[in-house]
Amino acid sequence: MSDLPGIVVTGVSGRMGRMLAQIVAESGKARLVAGVERPGHAWIGQDIGVAMGGAPLGALVTDDPVEAFARAQGVIDFTAPAATVEFAGLAAQARAVHVIGTTGLEEADLEKIGAAARHAVIVRAGNMSLGVNLLTRLTRKIAEALDEDWDIEVVEAHHRMKVDAPSGTALMLGEAAAAGRGVSLKDARVSGRDGITGVRERGTIGFSAIRGGDIVGEHDVIFAADGERVILRHVATDRAVFARGALRAALWGQGRKPGQYDMIDVLGL
Ligand SMILES: NC(=O)C1=CN([C@@H]2O[C@H](COP(=O)(O)OP(=O)(O)OC[C@H]3O[C@@H](n4cnc5c(N)ncnc54)[C@H](OP(=O)(O)O)[C@@H]3O)[C@@H](O)[C@H]2O)C=CC1
């Protein structure tokens, strides 16, 4: 067996799970140990590559995360909030680095993830791409430089199968804008206007979501003043950018002190 860190991909049959399995297996920097799906899933017991309709990848799909995590140094998890909270506890027990890409997490979920991070390394980000993490830095800087004469709006577009809104990325960008402005996003946030909304309240940060087709992920941060606008834009055209970031995070986390980290830490931005 090689010395490369072993990685389990949870939700391996999903859009991100498939991409992650391929990228980990081909990376030369990590070993694909197993994929996890729910009990009864059609892929259980099959080689991941074969289940995807390609060549074998030498790792099986299992419904037993405890056993799989015990054989791994990293768990890459792009699933759903309830699953991610459960996996955070199990990955911490196995002392495996848990990379969380799942979005739509509520406050109570984040508290449980925080508790797990007392025992193991967790890297969590609503977007694992280099480009978006750079954009959060730029958003914060621009928000620091501009006053409330500049209205801030975050507009995001995703595929028709996405279940949460605003996207995790939009919220990251909104947090960065709020931090730059020295306010709390909880207080400043306005989402999904509809009907007679009244005029825009000064100092708020607005969110709008578009869902359609196979859009991978697009985000604009608009700073709009009288007579001019600044627009920051990121367009993802390939999920590989998220998967590469997640693998980088899993490798970066090896040997670190327990705690919660994000992609700004991983990328050193
Ligand atoms: N941070 C980032 O960079 C990115 C984050 N994301 C986020 O990742 C998440 C997944 O996205 P995507 O791949 O498009 O979604 P999919 O629905 O395609 O995949 C999710 C997978 O997780 C599985 N799953 C859910 N619950 C469990 C469980 N308890 N045990 C095992 N498997 C489970 C699902 O299985 P089943 O169908 O049976 O429910 C499915 O296979 C979303 O929250 C999305 O927003 C996506 C892209 C980038």
Ligand SMILES: O=C(O)C1=N[C@H](C(=O)O)C[C@H](O)C1
């Ligand atoms: O669900 C998706 O697809 C994506 N989710 C993440 C988000 O909620 O921001 C990241 C990316 O935009 C794709």
